[in-house]
Amino acid sequence: MLSLDEKYELAVLARSRSYSVYSKFAVGAVCILKSGEYVLGCNVENASYGLCNCAERTALFSLIANGYDPKDVVEMVIIADTTKPVSPCGACREVMKELLNEDVVVTLFNLNKDVKVLKVKDLLPYAFDEGDLNE
Ligand code: THU
Secondary structure, three states, rough: OOOOHHHHHHHHHHHHHHHHHHHHHHHEEEEEEEEOOOEEEOEEEEOOOHHHOHHHHHHHHHHOOOOOOHHHHEEEEEEEEEOOOOOHHHHHHHHHHHHHOOOOOOEEEOOOOOOEEEHHHHHOOOOHHHHHHOO
């Protein structure tokens, strides 16, 4: 079990790897697995702006690509240089809702270590999901 300080430090490490040459807005994300292992993610931008990938999705896609099961994630930690703890974008909320268990804890930080803790199920009410494909 990681302490709040350890989660913050891991998220800062993830953020330090950000490739955000266009927005200069670096974001870090960490997926923590029930085994205690973790996978880091950062935002990766592109001169074709629409191709930018958020830190949260980088972490989740890396996790899958490296053979982990997203259902084994127990917590996600996200950080950016924001006034309040960072707010994950809508696209990432959809991806988190799709891949993670609804009770996964989401810990949001800013660089001042202000923190907000909620759950995946709190992030996106009335989400589009696989059930909508079958109606
Ligand atoms: N960004 C993230 O990585 N996560 C979010 O939840 C919000 C936005 C990135 C995308 C882009 O590289 C930069 O922040 C500015 O939007």
